[in-house]
Amino acid sequence: MHATPKSAIASTVAVDLAKDVFELAFADADARILERRRLSRSAFAKVFDNRSPLRIVMEACGSAHYWARRFTRLGHTVELLPAHDVRPYVRRNKTDRTDAAGLLEAARCESIRRVPIKTPEQQGIQGLHRVREFHKAQRTAAINLTRGLLREFGVMVPPGSAKVRPAVLAALEDADNELPMALRETLKAMLETIKVAERNMLAIEDRLQAHAECDLRSQRLQRAGGIGLITATALSASVGDFDRFPSGRHFASSLGLTPREHSSGSTRRLGRVTKRGDVYLRMLLIHGARAVLRSAKVAARKQQPLDRTRAWALALSERIGHNKAAVALANKQARRLWAAEHHRTSFDPNHASVRATPTH
Numbered sequence: 001m002h003a004t005p006k007s008a009i010a011s012t013v014a015v016d017l018a019k020d021v022f023e024l025a026f027a028d029a030d031a032r033i034l035e036r037r038r039l040s041r042s043a044f045a046k047v048f049d050n051r052s053p054l055r056i057v058m059e060a061c062g063s064a065h066y067w068a069r070r071f072t073r074l075g076h077t078v079e080l081l082p083a084h085d086v087r088p089y090v091r092r093n094k095t096d097r098t099d100a101a102g103l104l105e106a107a108r109c110e111s112i113r114r115v116p117i118k119t120p121e122q123q124g125i126q127g128l129h130r131v132r133e134f135h136k137a138q139r140t141a142a143i144n145l146t147r148g149l150l151r152e153f154g155v156m157v158p159p160g161s162a163k164v165r166p167a168v169l170a171a172l173e174d175a176d177n178e179l180p181m182a183l184r185e186t187l188k189a190m191l192e193t194i195k196v197a198e199r200n201m202l203a204i205e206d207r208l209q210a211h212a213e214c215d216l217r218s219q220r221l222q223r224a225g226g227i228g229l230i231t232a233t234a235l236s237a238s239v240g241d242f243d244r245f246p247s248g249r250h251f252a253s254s255l256g257l258t259p260r261e262h263s264s265g266s267t268r269r270l271g272r273v274t275k276r277g278d279v280y281l282r283m284l285l286i287h288g289a290r291a292v293l294r295s296a297k298v299a300a301r302k303q304q305p306l307d308r309t310r311a312w313a314l315a316l317s318e319r320i321g322h323n324k325a326a327v328a329l330a331n332k333q334a335r336r337l338w339a340a341e342h343h344r345t346s347f348d349p350n351h352a353s354v355r356a357t358p359t360h
Contacts, residue, residue, distance in 0.1 A: 010034050012055045013048075014103035016096045017064060023096035031104050036097065048074055057107040059083045060115035068117045080115040081106055084276075116240055125211060125237035129230070129280070132204040139197035146190050153178050165191055208233045217341070224337060224347035225309065226288030226329075231281075235337070238281055243342055248335030255282045257331040273327060282330075289329035293317060307349040 010026035022044040026035040039047060048054065053075050058064050060080040068078040081103065089109075090102035106112060118126075143164050147157045150171055157167040168191055171177060172184050179187075212218040212233055221232035245251040252258055256276040262269045275282070296310035297317075306314065309332070317325035340347045 008034065010054070012057060012104065012107065014100040014107070015056060015058045015067075016099040016103065017058055017061060017067065018096070021096070023100045025097075025100035025104060027104050031108055033101065033104070036100070038096070045070075048076060051076075053077065055079065055107075057081065057103050059086055059103065065118045065123060069120075072117065078117065079107060080117060081112055082115060085109075085112045116244060118237075118240070122237045122240065125208070125233055128204050128207055129234050129237075132201055132230075133280070135197045135200045135204070139194050139201070142190055142194045142197065146187060146194075149183070149187065150179075155179070164194065205229065220340065220346070221337060224333065224340070225349055226285075226292040226333060227337070228288070231284040231288055234281055234284055238278055242338050245338060248338035248342075251338040252331050252334040253277075255285065255334055257282060257285070257327065257334055273331075285330040285334055286326055289313075289326045289333060292333075293322065293326055293329060309349040 008028055011029050012027045012031070014025045014027065016023040020041055022039050022041070024037040024039065024044075024047070025033050026037070027033050037047070048056070048071055051074075054077070056068075056071050056076050056078045058067065058078070058080055059082075061083055064080055068080060071078050086099075086102055086106045089105040090098050092098060139161070143161055146164065146168060150157055150168070155167075155171045155177060157164055168187060171179065172188060208229055212222070212229055215233070215236055217236040218229075218232040221227050221235055222229065227235075239251075242251065245254065249258070253274070254277045256274045256279075258274060260271040260274050262271065292310060293313050296306055296314045299306055299310065300314055309329075312332075313325055313329045316328055320328075336347060339345075
């Protein structure tokens with residue numbers, strides 16, 4: 001009986017995750033597929049029990065972090081790859097088999113940055129943010145619907161969510177307008193819907209505040225301009241350890257805040273921002289930058305002193321416009337946040353980078 005060659009021993013497993021049916025491809029050290037298995041959820045949960053340590057490769061998609069924590073506890077090495085980096089390696093038609101084969105090919109590329117496995121606490125905070133966004137969307141939809149219905153009867157609600165309730169109550173109490181009685185009762189219920197959504201949002205913010213009081217990273221991030229409770233807790237939970245990025249430029253790039261590049265030879269072409277990475281984090285950082293830029297304009301109008309960051313943003317806004325300046329400021333804030341976390345220092349809006357003088 002011949003001994004099994006070392007290259008024929010499965011050392012890597014690519015897993016195409018799903019809700020009910022999981023596709024597995026077992027490969028040797030040379031990425032040659034030795035075995036394929038298609039398992040139900042119950043069978044997949046037990047397939048790696050009592051096995052020698054394996055390298056398990058999965059896409060960083062739904063439920064990936066749960067399975068990664070579970071398999072890590074069993075002694076296996078788990079690698080999570082970004083889904084957009086795996087897609088180019090999937091050949092021919094998209095099936096579960098080709099997805100698993102594409103994962104094996106992508107795992108061989110060391111330049112693909114692995115996604116760190118999140119803890120249950122990090123996923124819990126991200127879940128709170130998603131639920132808050134759900135309630136915010138419900139409130140926005142209810143406000144817009146109420147405005148539209150009242151506009152059909154000649155009742156205009158002034159801009160601002162805080163002005164909706166007083167304006168609607170005034171319209172309901174006005175007996176001279178054309179609002180039917182049945183619609184008046186429904187609009188009153190809509191106000192309650194808006195109130196419940198706002199109450200749920202405040203409850204989640206209280207839970208986020210309680211978490212931030214115990215999370216040193218969130219506390220440090222809130223010291224930066226334009227970074228409040230929501231942005232700080234979202235960054236802390238989503239990004240985790242900032243040191244996994246080689247530089248602030250890499251961190252800003254991961255959020256899609258750097259320009260697209262289409263260059264060749266000596267010709268360099270830069271376009272709009274890439275908009276890659278986490279849409280939610282990018283939105284929060286840009287909104288925070290808008291707040292900083294707005295405060296700079298107010299301070300300048302009142303002839304109050306400006307720090308270096310706000311003075312730079314204000315001058316940039318006058319040159320290229322408010323929106324572009326806000327995105328550029330968000331880019332700068334992201335890079336400075338990385339630097340503050342990397343060097344474990346406080347965020348300084350007056351910081352000026354000093355380039356080292358080359359020695360001859």
